[in-house]
Amino acid sequence: MKAILKFGFVILLALLTAFVLTACSQKDTVEKVKLAEVTRSIFYAPQYVALEKGFFEEEGLDVELTTTWGGDKTMTTLLSDGADIALVGSETSIYVDAQGATDPVINFAQLTQTDGTFLVSREKIDDFDWEMLKGSTFLGQRKGGMPQMVGEFVLKKNDIDPQTDLELIQNIDFGNIPNAFASGTGDFVQLFEPTASVFEKEGKGHIVASFGEESGQVPYTTFMAKQSYMKKNPETIEKFVRALHKAQAWVEEEDTEEIAKVVAPYFEDSDVETLAVVVERYRSQGSFATDMKLTKDGWENLQAIMEEAGELPKKVDYEKLVNTSVVEKVTK
Structure with missing residues (x-):
C-alpha cells in the first residue's frame, strides 16, 4: 500500500510540476x-x-x-x-x-x-517672412516623400513657386541632408527634430518656421x-x-x-x-x-x-x- 501511495504521490508531483512549468511558459511567452x-x-x-x-x-x-x-x-x-x-x-x-x-x-x-519638419536658415533672422526664400537656395527633402510634398505645399501657400522662385535641391539622400547643410549647401533647409534644435544650439542654423503649423493636419x-x-x-x-x-x-x-x-x-x-x-x-x-x-x-x-x-x-x-x-x- 505504501508503495502505491508513494507512486501516486510521485505522479501527482510530476503533474503539478508540469502544470506549473506550462503556466510559466505561457506567461513568459x-x-x-x-x-x-x-x-x-x-x-x-x-x-x-x-x-x-x-x-x-x-x-x-x-x-x-x-x-x-x-x-x-x-x-x-x-x-x-x-x-x-x-x-x-x-x-x-x-x-x-x-x-x-x-x-x-x-x-x-x-x-x-502634422508635418514634423522645421525651416532652418543659415543666418539668424529676427523678423522672418516667407518672401525671404525667393532667390535663395533651399535644401529640401526627398522628392515624392511627405516632407518634400508638404514643403512645396507650404511654399505655394505663401505665394512661392518652388520651381522658379528659388533653387530647390532635392537630390541628396535623406540621411545626408543635415550633413550637406552643415557643410555649406543651401541658405535654408527643411529638417526634423532634434537635428533642427541641435543645429540651432551649435550655431549651425536657426529655426525660423514650422511646416507643421503652416500645413495643418x-x-x-x-x-x-x-x-x-x-x-x-x-x-x-x-x-x-x-x-x-x-x-x-x-x-x-x-x-x-x-x-x-x-x-x-x-x-x-x-x-x-x-x-x-x-x-x-x-x-x-x-x-x-x-x-x-x-x-x-x-x-x-x-x-x-x-x-x-x-x-x-x-x-x-x-x-x-x-x-x-x-x-x-x-x-x-
Whole structure:
C-alpha cells in the first residue's frame, strides 16, 4: 500500500510540476515584432516611450526597432518581410497600391498628425517672412516623400513657386541632408527634430518656421502592415496598438522633462534640456495623434497635397488602404 501511495504521490508531483512549468511558459511567452521606422526623430516620442516604459512588454510583445532612413527603403523592408510593421508616411502605401500590389499595405494606426519638419536658415533672422526664400537656395527633402510634398505645399501657400522662385535641391539622400547643410549647401533647409534644435544650439542654423503649423493636419506618419500580416496576426496588431495608445496618453499628460529623460537613450547626441524643448514644440502644435485614428478628411488632405505636388499616381479610396477597426476597439 505504501508503495502505491508513494507512486501516486510521485505522479501527482510530476503533474503539478508540469502544470506549473506550462503556466510559466505561457506567461513568459513573448511574440517578436520587427518594426521599421522611416527615421529617428523626437517626432516619434510616443513610440520610444512605449519601448522604454515597457508598454509593449506588458502586452506580451518583444518589439525590435530598426531605423531604415527613408520612405522608399522602409517600404522595401516591409514588402520583403524584413519588417512586420512600418512607421512611415501614408503616401508610401498609395505608391505601392499604384504598382498593382496584390498584398496591399494597410494604414492601421496614426502616430503623428502634422508635418514634423522645421525651416532652418543659415543666418539668424529676427523678423522672418516667407518672401525671404525667393532667390535663395533651399535644401529640401526627398522628392515624392511627405516632407518634400508638404514643403512645396507650404511654399505655394505663401505665394512661392518652388520651381522658379528659388533653387530647390532635392537630390541628396535623406540621411545626408543635415550633413550637406552643415557643410555649406543651401541658405535654408527643411529638417526634423532634434537635428533642427541641435543645429540651432551649435550655431549651425536657426529655426525660423514650422511646416507643421503652416500645413495643418495630415496623416503624416502611420503604422502600417501588409494586409496578409494583419489577417494572420490580428491579436498582435491589437496588442501593438494598445501599447502605443498607452504611450500616447502618457506623452500627452507627462512633464516634458520626464518624457525627454525616457526617450534620451535614442538620442545620445542630444541633451535632455534640448529634447524637452522639442517635445513641447511638437506637443504644443498638436503633432502627436492622441486618438491614433486616421480620418477620412485627413486621407483626402493627404491626397490633395500629393496632387498639388504632382506626385499622386491615382486617387485611392479611404476604405481600401485604411483600417481603423483596431484603433476604434482599443480606444473605445
